[in-house]
Amino acid sequence: MAARTKNPTEMPIKCRVLQLLDEKGAMWDYELWETISKEYGISGDYWKSQVKLLLIELASGGLTSSVEQKVDDGTYFGEGAVLYKYQIEDFGRERAQQVCML
Amino acid sequence: MGAVTSLAEAIKAEQKVKVKWGFIWALWCAILWGLWYIPGTVVWYAPPYGEWAPPLFPGTDPLGEFLAAAVVITTFNAVWVLIFLLVWVGVLGKFGELIRTLRNFTNISKWFWLGAICGGPIAIFGSFMAMGIIGGAFAAAAALVYPVVGATIAKLWYKERISPRTYLGIVLIILGGILIFNPLDMIAQLQNPAAPEVLFLGYLGGAMAFLGWGIEGAVAARALDVSDPDIGITVRFMGEVFYWIIIICPLTAALFGWNIYPLLSATANADAQVWLVAAGITFAFCYVSWYKSFPLIGVGRGQAIAALYGPLAVIFVILFLGGVPAWWLILGVIVAVIGTFIMYYWEGAVVEETTREM
Numbered sequence: 001m002a003a004r005t006k007n008p009t010e011m012p013i014k015c016r017v018l019q020l021l022d023e024k025g026a027m028w029d030y031e032l033w034e035t036i037s038k039e040y041g042i043s044g045d046y047w048k049s050q051v052k053l054l055l056i057e058l059a060s061g062g063l064t065s066s067v068e069q070k071v072d073d074g075t076y077f078g079e080g081a082v083l084y085k086y087q088i089e090d091f092g093r094e095r096a097q098q099v100c101m102l
Numbered sequence: 103m104g105a106v107t108s109l110a111e112a113i114k115a116e117q118k119v120k121v122k123w124g125f126i127w128a129l130w131c132a133i134l135w136g137l138w139y140i141p142g143t144v145v146w147y148a149p150p151y152g153e154w155a156p157p158l159f160p161g162t163d164p165l166g167e168f169l170a171a172a173v174v175i176t177t178f179n180a181v182w183v184l185i186f187l188l189v190w191v192g193v194l195g196k197f198g199e200l201i202r203t204l205r206n207f208t209n210i211s212k213w214f215w216l217g218a219i220c221g222g223p224i225a226i227f228g229s230f231m232a233m234g235i236i237g238g239a240f241a242a243a244a245a246l247v248y249p250v251v252g253a254t255i256a257k258l259w260y261k262e263r264i265s266p267r268t269y270l271g272i273v274l275i276i277l278g279g280i281l282i283f284n285p286l287d288m289i290a291q292l293q294n295p296a297a298p299e300v301l302f303l304g305y306l307g308g309a310m311a312f313l314g315w316g317i318e319g320a321v322a323a324r325a326l327d328v329s330d331p332d333i334g335i336t337v338r339f340m341g342e343v344f345y346w347i348i349i350i351c352p353l354t355a356a357l358f359g360w361n362i363y364p365l366l367s368a369t370a371n372a373d374a375q376v377w378l379v380a381a382g383i384t385f386a387f388c389y390v391s392w393y394k395s396f397p398l399i400g401v402g403r404g405q406a407i408a409a410l411y412g413p414l415a416v417i418f419v420i421l422f423l424g425g426v427p428a429w430w431l432i433l434g435v436i437v438a439v440i441g442t443f444i445m446y447y448w449e450g451a452v453v454e455e456t457t458r459e460m
């Protein structure tokens with residue numbers, strides 16, 4: 001995918017997530033949250049859960065898939081939560097090209 | 103949850119919560135979708151529409167008057183849906199994402215706007231036509247056929263593989279559709295000299311409902327994949343409101359001389375608006391719940407459970423509006439819903455993994 005010249009935060013969050021996964025390879029959901037929250041200036045439990053849900057949506061749509069899971073010891077999303085490491089799928093790349101114009 | 107929760111236990115616990123909420127959202131969608139047909143039908147009995155007897159305005163063209171009424175009602179429906187969705191987006195604090203999605207109009211939002219053409223001026227407009235002439239139960243039942251259209255497009259356009267189970271579902275849905283439309287009764291009704299001139303528009307509207315929604319789903323899907331669902335629906339209804347207010351209302355008034363503007367102001371009365379607000383709120387949150395259920399239980403299960411709106415609408419019509427629909431309609435609804443479940447429900451059995459089996 002060609003690098004975007006536009007400011008990444010002008011993209012809808014899901015497009016940015018796909019771009020990050022494409023450029024940096026597989027990432028844990030808390031790593032994605034760290035980057036996304038800084039770039040989009042969001043914080044707090046509400047947005048944390050919104051971003052986690054959005055990552056689940058991308059995976060359930062087949063755009064990404066989870067390659068590794070572990071249990072949160074309370075550091076990231078809450079004790080006992082499942083942490084997922086996501087990678088982008090070909091279908092996700094295709095959609096990112098067609099729709100996000102990445 | 104102890105600190106030493108095993109990974110398998112944690113996944114199972116999370117999965118349970120996901121599936122529970124997925125079913126709750128899908129069921130909410132079915133209930134609200136079914137309820138929408140009540141205000142959508144009753145508004146046709148509110149002033150100024152309720153005071154009409156065919157021909158609606160004596161001395162004028164009944165077809166034009168009926169279609170103008172359907173345009174005005176669908177316009178108000180779209181406006182109220184959009185208002186409730188904007189409130190919803192505001193409550194969720196997602197205006198930033200809405201602006202980002204709109205800004206990327208040429209690549210993202212255009213798909214929602216394309217979908218909105220099929221969803222609004224075809225499917226919702228057709229549903230209101232069917233509700234106005236034939237009734238809420240028929241309008242609801244007719245739309246049950248939409249998965250057949252969606253599957254046909256998926257096959258032709260996206261080259262998706264269609265499994266034997268899906269074919270069985272399609273056959274049952276078509277069978278249900280034939281029972282619902284009942285061509286024999288339809289022809290008899292249409293040939294009845296006492297039938298209102300606009301009767302054929304009711305049946306046409308029923309067909310428009312399933313065609314439009316079937317196409318909308320296929321078109322909007324690609325943009326929805328990379329959008330926040332709450333935002334996607336809102337952008338879609340912005341498109342629909344634009345079509346009605348900026349294009350269709352002025353154009354039909356100018357080209358066909360329909361009484362759009364007198365009707366718009368005549369409809370701005372409390373009696374009619376109460377029902378239009380009720381239609382707007384049920385429709386807005388039916389869409390919201392629908393899209394919320396998909397990632398949690400999968401598009402297939404989400405759609406199958408949402409199809410329960412059909413029997414629910416029939417029950418609501420019997421409860422609130424009185425009168426039991428014809429037996430073939432009830433049988434058709436049951437057959438079509440069974441077909442939808444066969445087609446969708448067992449798709450993507452491994453819900454925790456990818457739910458797209460396409």
